[in-house]
Amino acid sequence: MPATARAAPSSPKFDDLLAAPALPSQSEVTIQWRSRKRQIVGLRTILGGMAVCLLVVATVWTVQQVSRWLKRARQEQAEALATPPVPASAPLPPDPSRPTWLPDAALHAQLGDEVGIQHYRLRIPREFSPVPVRQPAWLPRGCSYFANSWLEIPKRRALIVASLTKCPSAQTAGDDLKAALERFYNRLQSNVRATSFSTGSSEIGYLAGESFIKASFSGRIKFDQDLPRVDRSGQVLIHLEGNSEVAIYFLCDRDADRELFRQLEASLLTLRASLH
Numbered sequence: 001m002p003a004t005a006r007a008a009p010s011s012p013k014f015d016d017l018l019a020a021p022a023l024p025s026q027s028e029v030t031i032q033w034r035s036r037k038r039q040i041v042g043l044r045t046i047l048g049g050m051a052v053c054l055l056v057v058a059t060v061w062t063v064q065q066v067s068r069w070l071k072r073a074r075q076e077q078a079e080a081l082a083t084p085p086v087p088a089s090a091p092l093p094p095d096p097s098r099p100t101w102l103p104d105a106a107l108h109a110q111l112g113d114e115v116g117i118q119h120y121r122l123r124i125p126r127e128f129s130p131v132p133v134r135q136p137a138w139l140p141r142g143c144s145y146f147a148n149s150w151l152e153i154p155k156r157r158a159l160i161v162a163s164l165t166k167c168p169s170a171q172t173a174g175d176d177l178k179a180a181l182e183r184f185y186n187r188l189q190s191n192v193r194a195t196s197f198s199t200g201s202s203e204i205g206y207l208a209g210e211s212f213i214k215a216s217f218s219g220r221i222k223f224d225q226d227l228p229r230v231d232r233s234g235q236v237l238i239h240l241e242g243n244s245e246v247a248i249y250f251l252c253d254r255d256a257d258r259e260l261f262r263q264l265e266a267s268l269l270t271l272r273a274s275l276h
Contacts, residue, residue, distance in 0.1 A: 098204055098205050098206060099203070099205040099206070100205060100206045100207075101205050101206070101207050101212075101214070101269050102269060103265075103266040103267075103269040103270055104262070104266050107262055107263055107265075107266035108123070108266055108270065110125070110126075110263060110266075111123040111124065111125055111126070111263065111266065111267060111270065112124055112125060112126035112128070114270075115130070115148065115150065115162075116148070116162070116274070117146055117147060117148045117162040117163065117164050118146050118164045119273055119274050120162065120164065120246060120248075120271060120272070120273055120274070121270075121271070121272055121273075121274045122162065122248065122267060122268070122270045122271040122272070123267060123270040124150050124160055124267050125152070125260075125263045125264070125267060127152050127153060127155075128150035128151060128152050128153065128158075128160060129150060129151060129153045130148060130149070130150055131149050131150065131151045131159075132149075133147040133148065133149045133161070133163075136187065137190065138186075138187045138190050139165070140167060142167065142168050143165055143166060143167040143168075144165070144166045145163065145164075145165050145166075146163065146164045146165075146166075147161060147162065147163035147164070148161075148162050149161045149162070152260075157252065157253040157256045157260065158250060158251065158252040158253065158256060158260060158264060159223045159250065159251045160248075160249075160250045160264065160267065161247075161248070161249055161250070161251075162247075162248045163246070163247050163248075164244055164245070164246050164247075165244065165245045165247075166243055166244045166245075167243055167244075167245070168243060176240075177204055177211065177212070177213035177238060177239075177240065178202070178213065180213070180238045180240055180245055180247075181202060181213050181215055181236070181238055183245075184236060184238055184247050184249075185197075185199060185217065188217075188249075189219075194219040194220060194221040194222075195219060195220045195229070196219050196220045196231075197217065197218075197219035197220075197221075198217065198218055198219060199215065199216075199217045200215065200216035200217060200218070201215070201216060202214065202215035202216075203215070207237065207239075207269065207271060207272075208271070208272045208273065210239055210273070211239065212237050212238060212239045213237070213238050214235065214236070214237050214268075215235065215236055215238075216233065216234070216235050216236075217233070217234055217235075217236070218231070218232065218233040218234070218254070219231070219232065220232070221234075221251055223251050230253060230254070231253070231254040231255075232251045232252060232253055232254055233251075233252055233254055233261070234249055234250055234251040234252065235249060235250060235264070235265060235268060236248070236249035237249070237268050237271060248268055248271055249268075250264040250267070250268065252264055
């Protein structure tokens with residue numbers, strides 16, 4: 001049998017392979033652009049929504065923190081107002097067995113305005129007026145002396161003296177209140193030239209939280225050159241403060257009425273140290 005020729009497999013033409021791909025039509029381009037635009041708009045919408053959500057969350061968190069801070073501040077303020085303040089100038093006496101002196105309330109109401117010497121203040125009876133104080137002859141060398149005095153006007157039956165003596169620390173080192181009281185008695189006798197001088201009882205106690213010694217004395221005492229030397233009684237309060245010695249005392253005619261003496265006692269017990 002004659003051989004039958006086999007047909008060669010078909011293959012794309014070379015010219016077809018070299019032909020440029022067909023460009024999309026105008027309508028296809030428009031469709032693709034609109035599709036991309038929708039995608040971009042959708043992405044922006046999603047991102048905007050996320051940003052709004054984050055802003056809302058941050059705002060809520062900030063409001064909560066501020067609310068907690070305000071609540072805590074109110075609680076602290078309420079606790080501070082509810083807590084009673086600690087007294088700044090009322091220390092507890094170190095020895096509870098010793099008395100704490102207070103003026104009689106009724107007598108305290110009868111006293112006049114506060115007067116003072118240096119940073120100490122006390123209230124005196126209304127009938128008393130200031131009188132000058134002379135530099136004492138007994139003042140030790142190197143010491144300074146400050147004093148004010150008030151005389152009862154017009155009857156002139158009583159005198160109040162508030163003095164503060166500052167000496168070098170070596171002269172007061174180791175002193176106690178009883179030694180200071182003896183020194184006061186010696187100075188008083190030499191200054192007013194008292195005769196028949198006698199001392200009464202003494203007691204250590206507390207006044208406005210500070211330690212004082214209180215004592216009584218009497219004698220024929222002359223406290224004014226224009227007045228005679230007559231029998232007088234008195235009381236003194238002494239306090240030691242560093243190298244300073246504070247002495248507040250009064251003298252009262254022995255024949256004066258008892259009410260005046262009691263007012264003078266109450267006046268001594270109003271002594272306090274004011275703020276510098």
